[in-house]
Structure formats: structure tokens, C-alpha cells
Amino acid sequence: MAELIFNGFLPMEEKPEHFEEFRNITSELLSDLEGKLVFSYVSTYQQFDISENTTNKTYSEIRKILGDDSKYLI
Numbered sequence: 001m002a003e004l005i006f007n008g009f010l011p012m013e014e015k016p017e018h019f020e021e022f023r024n025i026t027s028e029l030l031s032d033l034e035g036k037l038v039f040s041y042v043s044t045y046q047q048f049d050i051s052e053n054t055t056n057k058t059y060s061e062i063r064k065i066l067g068d069d070s071k072y073l074i
Contacts (some may be wrong), residue, residue, distance in 0.1 A: 002033035002055060007049075018060025022048060022072040029065055033057060042074060049074045 006023050009015050011028070019041060030037065035055035039048040050059060063070040 002031060003036040004031050005036070005038045005052075006041070007038065007051070008043070008048075016046065018072065020045070025069045025072075026066070029069070030062070037062075045074055047074045048072055052067070 005007055006019070006022075008019070018037060022039075026037075026039070031060075033055045036052060037050060037055060038052035038056070040051040041048055050062065053059070055062075066073070
């Protein structure tokens with residue numbers, strides 16, 4: 001099972017709705033991967049960037065797995 005980490009907000013900051021939506025989607029779609037994925041939220045673009053990837057999947061392969069939901073990635 002992949003370890004998914006989402007950075008971008010302090011515990012007391014309010015998260016945008018799409019932040020939680022993306023977290024739920026990726027937890028479901030990427031749970032079968034082995035390794036670690038760290039997603040960093042870039043507020044300027046209101047999207048995520050993958051800042052660490054120790055899975056056996058490339059950035060392109062992850063985008064393909066996410067399908068239409070890859071719109072959340074830079």
C-alpha cells in the first residue's frame with residue numbers, strides 16, 4: 001500500500017474543497033502502489049505537484065492512473 005502525504009497547509013488553516021477531494025480520489029486510485037508519494041499543494045496554481053515519488057510509477061503513469069482527476073496536478 002502506498003504512503004500518500006499531502007503538504008500545503010498548517011493544521012489550523014482552512015483547506016480548499018478540492019484539496020480534500022483530491023486526497024480522497026488519490027487514496028482510492030493509488031492505494032495499490034508500493035512506496036511513497038508526497039503531494040505538495042501550490043496555492044498559486046491551486047494544484048498539486050509531486051515532490052517525492054518512491055513508487056515504481058513515473059509522473060506520466062500516475063497521471064494516467066488518475067485519468068480525468070489528473071487535472072489536480074501541475
